[in-house]
Amino acid sequence: MSYTTLSLTLLFVLIPLILSKTLHLGLEKDTLIATIRSIIQLLAIGYILKFVFESDSMVYVLLMIALMIITATFNARKKGKNIKGITWKVAITVIVVEVIVQSILLGFHVVPATAQYIIPISGMAIGNSMILSILFLNRFQGELESHRDEVELILSLGGTPKQAIHRQLITAIKASMIPTIESQKTIGLVQLPGMMSGQIIAGASPVQAVQFQLMILFVLLTSAAISSSILGFLSYPTLFNDRMQMLKDKF
Amino acid sequence: MNTIYQPAIHFHNVCFEVGEQRILQQVTGSFPTGNITTLVGPSGAGKTTLLKLCNGLISPTSGEIFIHNKPINSINPVALRRHVGIALQSAPMIKGTVYTNLSLPKTLQGMSLSREEAISFLGDVGLDPSFLEQNVTELSGGQRQRVSIARTLVNRSDILLLDEITSALDRTSVKEVEELIVNINQKYNVTIIWITHNLEQAIKIGHYTWVMMNGRVVETGKSTLLNHPTKDVVQQFVEGCLE
Incomplete structure (x- = not known):
């Protein structure tokens, strides 16, 4: 999967954000933080794992x-x-x-x-x-x-x-x-x-x-x-x- | 207090504090062996704390407690608590039947209580054998209190601590429990320390009494002292209770 394709899946983040705003759930900030954290953490661990696997x-x-x-x-x-x-x-x-x-x-x-x-x-x-x-x-x-x-x-x-x-x-x-x-x-x-x-x-x-x-x-x-x-x-x-x-x- | 009696429990300068709060202050005195001593005083005077100290559920912040002249800290806590039984005011129960609860002191020692013994203990507190298999959740406040007293008797302790055990009982039941406690005291020479709010009961049942206020023992002596206290604060307390 390319990063361009992956970025399309951010639509799945957009839907809860719109719902939260419309229904006044007040979860927009938490949803954004969770999304950003998961992107950073998982990408970081992906590159770390790549390095560890290759170093053997x-x-x-x-x-x-x-x-x-x-x-x-x-x-x-x-x-x-x-x-x-x-x-x-x-x-x-x-x-x-x-x-x-x-x-x-x-x-x-x-x-x-x-x-x-x-x-x-x-x-x-x-x-x-x-x-x-x-x-x-x-x-x-x-x-x-x-x-x-x-x-x-x-x-x-x-x-x-x-x-x-x-x-x-x-x-x-x-x-x-x-x-x-x-x-x-x-x-x-x-x-x-x-x-x-x-x-x-x-x-x-x-x-x-x-x-x-x-x-x-x-x-x-x-x-x-x-x-x-x-x-x-x-x-x-x-x-x-x-x-x-x-x-x-x-x- | 009469000194010809050996003290079953002796307090020497005992203080108990929780954080900044002083629950008991400089308590000194003895509970004579084989007698009934009542503890009276307003709520929050430190009476329940004093009972829990005797049973080793808590330890003094300072001062010393002696059980039959032995420092309480030199006695193994398990042995101490079997020797000094306590019936707690809330009459807590474990899940299960009356029998499960009655046999609990034996179960904790890896032993069992026979049904005949259990029925006999129930009889002592005026409950008939049909209660044995009843779930404790179905008991009334008074019945729970009776089961709690019976359970305390199972260890055959030679010192019994009773925390307002008749507060949830009706007048007839109170009389029965009073007779039971007097009987245990006379028959087995059990030392009894009994917290009560009922001053008439204290005068009628107790040989001695301790009047406690604000964590201090303000007056001790024969129970009849409640009829003519020497201190004004005790006089006011007695009048307030008897009004």
């Missing part, structure tokens, strides 16, 4: 992954600011997800150990881990606020912090995983996933595109399960002190 150096691959982990961590930690050491907890979570995913894929030679495979798959695994961390932290916070009495009750009866927080922790882990599981149930029936569609448009065989898409779906499933579980179990102890008391500013 693992150092650049690792740098790219490190950048993804740092960005994901700083994005997700905003939702858990009252959890002590949230930055490291999210970073550890994302790193564990990345290590497990790449160990399985590269260890079993599912994909070749080249930048062309490692970087996009890392992006999807880390991106999903970030979203799951945000979903988990959001729900966990809500559960803590609405079930403060229940946590205090269990502590008052001689329960440990782990017992006191168990129900809220499990609810938050489950709730954060549901979107991933539910979206997989209807995949292919309602919509064709972006990666698969991209491959088909680029000329790949639909069957091969499906195979890669399935691999990614399984990666996302494990990324979801690992992210919310690790983050959950790393987070809850920081809500209590060594006398097994709820820290007031955390609930």
